[in-house]
Amino acid sequence: MSRLYRDTGVVLRTYKLGEADRIVVLLTAENGKVRAVAKGVRKTNSKFGARLEPMSHVKVLLYRGRELDIVSQAESVESLAPMLASLDRASRGIATLEAVDMIAIERQPNRRLYEMLVGALRTIAAHPSPVVVPAFFWKLLAAEGFRPVTDRCVRCGEAGPLVAFDVGEGGTLCRACRQGTPISAPALALLNDILGGRLNEALAADESSATHEVASLATHAIEHHVERRLRAVAMFEGA
């Protein structure tokens, strides 16, 4: 049995190890989430260069280890530079990594998740809209089987007006049943664009109170799903 294997993946995060090494967590196309040691990666003459930084999209040759794999080779699939060209791009890219890291399971192949992440990072590089991250979060939740009800009251079925959203109930609520977070009509329209596959319309939205509402709702929904707080998403708000 060969212990060397090839895969393509996105670096989700890294941890310093010893003087010059790093542990690299990758979401791969074929092998799910993989943890691997990159030796000497922090030396400036490292053969890995910038290819194993968070958000890097790489082809890797890995050596299967008992606990940690070892990165033998890494080749860049696309440049990291656009992601580091502005604070919006970098912080939004990192927010997607954090959510994926919480959802992905080690060594459990999930090609769809990998493809969604690559797509989200490409969208952010090309057009860092304030809606990309919330849209990505809602898509992640849908892929996980959580699809909120947004066209009627999730409790009594009333068609409207819908004035609140409750993550625990799984959708929108009418005036009589309202609980959770209040939701404005423009935010609900934006949420329906995202969930209804009208992503281009949604991404074209300028930053507004509606985009903020949808973003905080999306973060709240992901946090509810993974039962953890997301750290990256709030860090640069207002910066």
Add this chain to the structure above:
Amino acid sequence: MSASYTPVVQALIEEFGRLPGIGPKSAQRIVFYLLKLPVDDAKRLAKAIVDAKERVQFCDRCFNIADGPLCPVCRDDRRDPTVVCVVEEPRDIVSVERTGEFHGRYHVLMGALNPLDGIGPEHLKVRELVTRIGSDDIEEVILCTNPNTEGEVTALYLARLLKPLGVRVTRLASGLPVGGDLEYADELTLGRALEGRRVVET
């Protein structure tokens, strides 16, 4: 690890094993080396550690390592007070000094932003930097954070924060190998990167 070590030796191995970059094997090697040392040599080493901990402090102004309230760079009147080089760690100052290309002062952040680990601006010496810009005669801030994702994010954040304060904010020229730590950069490359620094777009 064998259980046959005496508790004293075991405790020492554990202490060394806690140091950065030292695994159990290295800790064991260091401890056996120390046990063979003449008593005076061991005492000198122990005293050097205690002296350093008691006398060394961080500079009140820039958070460089100092043996008084101000570090040697901040005490030196020949240094240009209008240019400040922002680095992640005190050891990065050593790297920049080695180039001989920089004659201004420093500001040590004591780390880099790491959103995934929850390390935000409030965990770094960011507020202190803003205060310095408000009170000292600073005209240019050179962002010398590591050329990796954390360092770039830190530089982008600082650029956005500092530009409205009316200072020129520059970043090391590319040419530094991305992904590496500043402390491993050779002085020629780092010197060139300093010379070719550019204003950060935000």
